[in-house]
Amino acid sequence: MLEQGAIDRLAGETIAPQGHLIAGKRVGGEASLPVISPIDGQAFTTIADGSASDVDRAVAAARAAFPAWSRSGPAFRKKVLHKLADLIERHALELTVLGVRDNGTEINMAYKAEALSAAGTFRYYAEAIDKVYDEIAPTGPDVLALVHREPLGVVGAIVPWNFPLMIGAWKVAPALAAGNTVVLKPAEIASLSLLRIAELALEAGVPEGVFNVVTGHGTIAGKALALHMDVDALAFTGSGPVGRKLLEYTAQSNLKRVFLELGGKSPNIVFDDVADIDKAVKVSANGIFRNSGQVCVAGSRLLVQEGIYDAFLEKLGATTAKFRVGNPLSLESDIGAISSADQLAKDLAYLETARSEGGSVRQGGERLLAETGGYYLSPAIVEGVTPQMTLSREEVFGPVLAVTRFKAMDEAIAIANSTVYGLASAVWTSSLSTAHTMVRAINAGVVHVNTYGGADMTVPLGGFKQSGFGRDKSLHALDKYTDLKTAWIDLK
DSSP states (O other), X not given: XXXXXXXXXXXXXXXXXXXXXXXXXXXXXXXXXXXXXXTTSOEEEEEEOOOHHHHHHHHHHHHHHHHHHHHSOXXXXXXXXXXXHHHHHHTHHHHHHHHHHHHOOOHHHHIIIIIIHHHXXXXXHHHHGXXXXXXXXXXXXXXXXXXXXXXXXXXXXXXXXXXXXXXXXXXXXXXXXXXXXXXXXXXXXXXXXXXXXXXXXXXHTOOTXXXXXXXXXXXXXXXXXXXXXXXXXXXXXXXXXXXXXXXXXXXXXXXXXXXXXXXXXXXXXXXXXXXXXXXXXXXXXXXXXXXXXXXXXXXXEEEEETTTHHHHHHHHHHHHHTOOBOOTTSTTOSBOOOSOHHHHHHHHHHHHHHHHTTOEEEEOOOXXXXXXXXXXXXXXXXXXXXXXXXXXXXXXXXXXXXXXXXXSHHHHHXXXXXXXXXXXXXXXXXXXXXXXXXXXXXXXXXXXXXXXXXXOTTSOXXXXXXXXXXXXXXXXXXXXXXXXXXXXXXXX
């Protein structure tokens, strides 16, 4: 159980300037970046501002470490990844507080969704290592056909600021489990917890050079990683425009394979035969407003059938009003800070655009606690949103809910599929027929039924359309970090 005193002690610690972690050593950069806490808008340490030469060093270290790591036995890799999971659990509070100071996620959520989730991810892939087999293809008696899975080589991973530990683990754990080496580039505003994870990996026995972290701007370090001729694959979670750039860079370099998760504008659809309206209200509110809406799969479009629209919105408004927005390091806060001043400005601009296009802000959407210097926004419910409006089409990545009324199933399907995104969705109904029809009809990588956000490591996560391609989580993610080699052996 989390204790406020322990949180406060860790939050009060001074953090020394942070260098990259390359070949098992902390390495300073040519320049540094201030780390601004969204809690109070103050700088509390610095990180290295990575350059192309820093990326070169990290990739060289990963390449040098690859032969031994890729040939290490499954039992060894399993042992060290289990040890890393143990260490993450042991240091879970430390990692959580680092992350919260960095990106503002409320600590109640961050502890589970970040630290404990990351430990679970490493443990899942540690267990998978010795349970994935090569294949023997069916042939005639004079031939033996083997299909081997081999690691790709050096994997570059670029992860966002909203859940750096969770999403970082989704990239790093299966890549390492499959025998690859990794160069990780965190978001420049959320690097501290991932630097610490890389240190714990060394303590767990991961050899030097197998897991490297280069911090800094995506336009410099991230670009250098994507353009690098000695990187074999690139895994990315982030925005669509950046994803498009990465595809350009890989085409300009060595045609490295790319796995992209590019966000969404996920529809949360409530039919008037919903069995438990109170549950639907509570889960829907959490599905958009926790972590200040800074969640790739956030249910940012709420579609409510007209028969229950008024009652649902009344209950939703009351539930939303109870959320306590405040210091994310406080156990009393339900919603923490927006990640940066720039993101707060974008959220407020989207609300202004919604008003100008005919939307009505039912409640929220106001900056809070400005006197602290931090970046806080009250959760906003916007009614009267049509599929043509900006708020219905673009990913806000903030605590802003677009609400649309619908009459019949066909209309709900058309609205749900009207964006360029296709990451997640949800359907609330007591009809098995409606549920199955909607699961088939919605163009999204994940469809929740009578819940939102409930999925574990056993199932893949990824999108359709412009939400990207490639999957995180599950054994499917392990597959993408390997390549197939056929051995055709003549026995005559």
